[in-house]
Amino acid sequence: MRRLVDPTIIAILAGALALTFAHGLMPGWVIYMLQLALAAALPALGCMILLRSGLLTFGQGLFYFIGAYGVALTQRHLGLTDAFAGLLLGALASALVATIVGTFLARYRGIFFAMLTLALSMVVYGIAIKMDLFGRSDGLNVSRLTYLGVVPGREWATPALFVFCIWVFAVAAVMTHLYLTSRFGRMLSAIHDNETRVEYLGWSVAKAVHVSFIVAAVLASLGGTLAAAAARYADPSLAFWTTSGEFVFIVLISGIGNVLSPLFGSVFLEALRAYASTHFPDEWQLVLGAVMLVIILFLPKGLGHLFVLAKRAVVRPVAGKSLPANAKERS
Amino acid sequence: MNQLQIILIDGIQYAGWLFLVSIGLTLVFGVLRLLNIAHGAFYALGAYVAAYAIGLAAQNGFGTGVQLLAAFLGAIAVGGLIGVLVERTILRRLYDHPEVITLFATYALFLMMEDITKLVFGGQPLYAFQPRNAFGMAQVGPLAYPVYDLLTVVAAVLVAVAVWVVLNRTRTGRCVIAVVNDREMAASMGVNVTAIMVATFVAGTALGAFAGAVTAPKIAVAPGIAVEVVVLAFAVIVIGGLGSIGGAVVGALVVGIARAAATHLAPDFAVFAVYAVMALVLAVRPYGLFARPLARKI
Numbered sequence: 268m269r270r271l272v273d274p275t276i277i278a279i280l281a282g283a284l285a286l287t288f289a290h291g292l293m294p295g296w297v298i299y300m301l302q303l304a305l306a307a308a309l310p311a312l313g314c315m316i317l318l319r320s321g322l323l324t325f326g327q328g329l330f331y332f333i334g335a336y337g338v339a340l341t342q343r344h345l346g347l348t349d350a351f352a353g354l355l356l357g358a359l360a361s362a363l364v365a366t367i368v369g370t371f372l373a374r375y376r377g378i379f380f381a382m383l384t385l386a387l388s389m390v391v392y393g394i395a396i397k398m399d400l401f402g403r404s405d406g407l408n409v410s411r412l413t414y415l416g417v418v419p420g421r422e423w424a425t426p427a428l429f430v431f432c433i434w435v436f437a438v439a440a441v442m443t444h445l446y447l448t449s450r451f452g453r454m455l456s457a458i459h460d461n462e463t464r465v466e467y468l469g470w471s472v473a474k475a476v477h478v479s480f481i482v483a484a485v486l487a488s489l490g491g492t493l494a495a496a497a498a499r500y501a502d503p504s505l506a507f508w509t510t511s512g513e514f515v516f517i518v519l520i521s522g523i524g525n526v527l528s529p530l531f532g533s534v535f536l537e538a539l540r541a542y543a544s545t546h547f548p549d550e551w552q553l554v555l556g557a558v559m560l561v562i563i564l565f566l567p568k569g570l571g572h573l574f575v576l577a578k579r580a581v582v583r584p585v586a587g588k589s590l591p592a593n594a595k596e597r598s
Numbered sequence: 599m600n601q602l603q604i605i606l607i608d609g610i611q612y613a614g615w616l617f618l619v620s621i622g623l624t625l626v627f628g629v630l631r632l633l634n635i636a637h638g639a640f641y642a643l644g645a646y647v648a649a650y651a652i653g654l655a656a657q658n659g660f661g662t663g664v665q666l667l668a669a670f671l672g673a674i675a676v677g678g679l680i681g682v683l684v685e686r687t688i689l690r691r692l693y694d695h696p697e698v699i700t701l702f703a704t705y706a707l708f709l710m711m712e713d714i715t716k717l718v719f720g721g722q723p724l725y726a727f728q729p730r731n732a733f734g735m736a737q738v739g740p741l742a743y744p745v746y747d748l749l750t751v752v753a754a755v756l757v758a759v760a761v762w763v764v765l766n767r768t769r770t771g772r773c774v775i776a777v778v779n780d781r782e783m784a785a786s787m788g789v790n791v792t793a794i795m796v797a798t799f800v801a802g803t804a805l806g807a808f809a810g811a812v813t814a815p816k817i818a819v820a821p822g823i824a825v826e827v828v829v830l831a832f833a834v835i836v837i838g839g840l841g842s843i844g845g846a847v848v849g850a851l852v853v854g855i856a857r858a859a860a861t862h863l864a865p866d867f868a869v870f871a872v873y874a875v876m877a878l879v880l881a882v883r884p885y886g887l888f889a890r891p892l893a894r895k896i
Binding site: 318323375377378382383385387389390393515551555563564 | 633697702707709712714721836877880
């Protein structure tokens with residue numbers, strides 16, 4: 268029961284509650300930006316899980332795409348406008364795809380894993396822009412959502428979606444936190460340190476990587492559903508590799524310390540995008556790339572690491588805490 | 599002429615192009631242990647410089663020879679120059695970082711270079727068909743092929759021979775091979791490892807730009823041509839084994855012929871052909887055909 272009074276979980280729930288009741292106080296553009304940030308934080312959370320075991324993925328966009336089309340296609344072909352139906356179908360489809368391709372990918376590490384996930388999402392992108400089912404390069408529209416039979420009126424549609432986004436993120440973040448603090452989740456960092464030792468301890472590294480790949484895929488698809496619902500359309504560029512690159516960028520900014528870090532990173536990214544699109548409308552990639560390089564060169568553990576450094580200056584360091592850092596250097 | 603011969607001719611043409619775009623990537627990986635995603639951006643840069651140079655030469659009334667010479671020299675010079683800059687200012691700070699970080703740094707470089715190229719040359723597509731048209735068509739059996747496309751294969755063979763000769767028949771090349779095999783041991787034998795690494799990176803980016811210059815007369819040079827190249831070149835070199843020159847030749851032939859076969863026999867699956875071959879090879883040999891097995895860290 269100790270884990271239920273975990274400060275991270277309390278922070279997530281308190282934050283979600285506060286935002287739920289604060290929606291009336293925020294201007295429309297803040298709400299829209301927060302929705303996009305929440306949607307992007309979920310696939311980034313998936314990237315973070317994989318990065319815990321040292322795996323860089325350029326394929327989260329694929330599952331983001333599946334999640335977005337999960338809601339678009341259930342509306343179009345099943346006639347269901349229910350938010351939960353779209354969310355669930357997208358997540359199931361993602362889990363299925365991740366289970367199948369994961370059997371192949373779980374053997375690879377480092378650049379192989381990164382480039383194979385990239386190739387996979389580019390294949391799907393290549394198919395999607397040519398298939399009528401996915402609306403070719405124009406994409407599909409997403410109409411207004413209903414929630415378990417409740418049809419919000421015109422003025423309540425935006426707040427309802429906002430609250431939905433917040434709670435989907437909150438629930439996903441709490442679940443991910445429980446996963447990462449479980450024995451199975453703690454093994455991920457051990458895999459990053461030394462796979463062979465993990466195998467000697469009697470765990471299957473391939474299985475652990477496969478499971479976290481599936482978890483990451485489901486998280487990405489939840490994000491995709493939220494993004495499609497917020498932007499009211501889904502298009503194949505969600506599977507394009509630069510979309511996946513943005514999710515890695517988010518984790519790079521925020522670091523991999525906590526399940527809330529990606530949200531911090533994605534808010535930063537959305538703010539940067541808003542700033543760049545007014546000042547440098549055609550040079551978005553240039554700005555993004557330059558910020559990435561500066562962070563890699565000067566703050567390789569992410570902006571979030573600034574907090575860790577600040578905390579370390581205030582709190583007296585515990586003697587045992589320095590052990591993992593040494594272990595990493597030796598491997 | 600039967601279908602098999604047609605597939606072979608198409609496949610070899612495509613393989614020649616694939617080899618040109620991937621040789622620089624595999625060379626850099628072999629020596630620097632760095633997968634340069636920005637390689638695609640150097641390819642695009644080379645294509646832009648070449649298209650611009652050909653246009654300029656044609657406007658001033660120069661013939662095909664001068665146009666191509668200007669295109670190739672210009673692309674190699676610009677590619678090499680930017681390569682030195684990038685290596686000296688950014689990449690050399692990252693060599694002791696984990697490989698995923700350096701991979702991501704080259705991705706950041708890719709994004710920046712793509713936008714800068716667009717800023718310099720504009721967003722409109724450039725066309726440089728003059729040299730390809732000037733060479734005309736050649737009759738191979740009942741089919742006509744552009745001579746320029748056939749010459750691409752010759753260029754690929756020449757580049758392969760040149761790289762082989764430099765690596766195996768010169769002192770510098772021997773040093774490069776020594777660095778590939780064991781960086782520390784090479785350094786302790788007096789090889790200037792840093793100089794070898796810089797030279798290889800520059801050669802790699804110049805080769806990437808050269809591949810772009812060769813391709814420029816065949817395509818509309820427009821933003822977005824870089825991405826496909828990164829993924830294809832990676833598929834080619836991963837089939838052969840990262841860092842292996844012979845592997846790049848075999849990978850290019852396998853992918854080229856597979857793609858040509860798919861285009862003729864099952865056009866709907868042409869997009870998949872490359873990746874299907876890659877998945878098949880990796881299922882049997884997880885790190886490519888000619889990759890040396892790595893010792894596991896305990």
